[in-house]
Amino acid sequence: xxxxxxxxxxxxxxxxxxxxxxxxxxxxxxxxxxxxxxxxxxxxxxxxxxxxxxxxxxxxxxxxxxxxxxxxxxxxxxxxxxxxxxxxxxxxxxxxxxxxxxxxxxx
Amino acid sequence: xxxxxxxxxxxxxxxxxxxxxxxxxxxxxxxxxxxxxxxxxxxxxxxxxxxxxxxxxxxxxxxxxxxxxxxxxxxxxxxxxxxxxxxxxxxxxxxxxxxxxxxxxxxxxxxxxxx
Numbered sequence: 001x002x003x004x005x006x007x008x009x010x011x012x013x014x015x016x017x018x019x020x021x022x023x024x025x026x027x028x029x030x031x032x033x034x035x036x037x038x039x040x041x042x043x044x045x046x047x048x049x050x051x052x053x054x055x056x057x058x059x060x061x062x063x064x065x066x067x068x069x070x071x072x073x074x075x076x077x078x079x080x081x082x083x084x085x086x087x088x089x090x091x092x093x094x095x096x097x098x099x100x101x102x103x104x105x106x107x
Numbered sequence: 108x109x110x111x112x113x114x115x116x117x118x119x120x121x122x123x124x125x126x127x128x129x130x131x132x133x134x135x136x137x138x139x140x141x142x143x144x145x146x147x148x149x150x151x152x153x154x155x156x157x158x159x160x161x162x163x164x165x166x167x168x169x170x171x172x173x174x175x176x177x178x179x180x181x182x183x184x185x186x187x188x189x190x191x192x193x194x195x196x197x198x199x200x201x202x203x204x205x206x207x208x209x210x211x212x213x214x215x216x217x218x219x220x221x222x
Contacts (some may be wrong), residue, residue, distance in 0.1 A: 004149075009146075031207065032207050032208055042215070043197060043211065043213035043214060043215050043216055044150065044197070044213050046210050046211070047211075049210075067119070077113075078113070087149050087150075091206075091207030093163060093205060093207065094152045094155070094163050094165060094206075094207065094208055095140075095152060095206065095211065096152070097142075097149030097150045097151070098149050099147070099148050099149050100149055
């Protein structure tokens with residue numbers, strides 16, 4: 001089983017749609033969780049950290065379910081500029097990245 | 108302020124050769140981590156260095172080595188290159204030693220192609 005598993009997509013959605021990504025992790029000792037965004041042929045950039053209580057940053061909401069060992073990212077009112085690959089990351093002794101979920105937002 | 112810088116941006120090598128990749132962290136950051144990203148995959152952790160000492164190592168062969176200098180810049184060395192080493196090599200810097208707890212700032216990467 002992979003340490004961090006994500007649906008690779010692509011998720012094709014129209015502008016204004018709400019889209020959700022899920023990710024599962026295998027290490028129950030993991031302490032830190034993140035979502036990174038990676039544009040085509042660019043470096044990953046931190047989108048948001050994920051806290052047990054859930055957290056929101058504008059149109060983005062992240063949730064952590066420790067019992068089921070999954071993390072989610074919800075994007076509301078999708079913009080064209082949201083088109084990217086979203087990487088789920090867990091950290092214990094090192095950061096472990098998922099393969100990423102590709103999002104394509106169309107006009 | 109300058110972000111993380113890496114050099115070279117692109118590199119073509121042949122099997123069996125050796126390569127050195129360089130990284131300069133954000134000013135004030137003391138931790139540098141190296142990642143390998145193969146096409147279609149997420150970044151995979153190779154090394155973390157903090158204050159010139161190795162603080163973490165991923166599941167990579169001994170052909171991969173790294174070091175950190177007193178100015179906190181870092182080099183990643185790969186010997187006896189294989190075709191499978193073709194990838195984007197990313198360097199990330201963070202403030203402290205607990206790289207898993209802090210924001211990692213990635214450089215633009217070095218694209219290595221092994222022929």
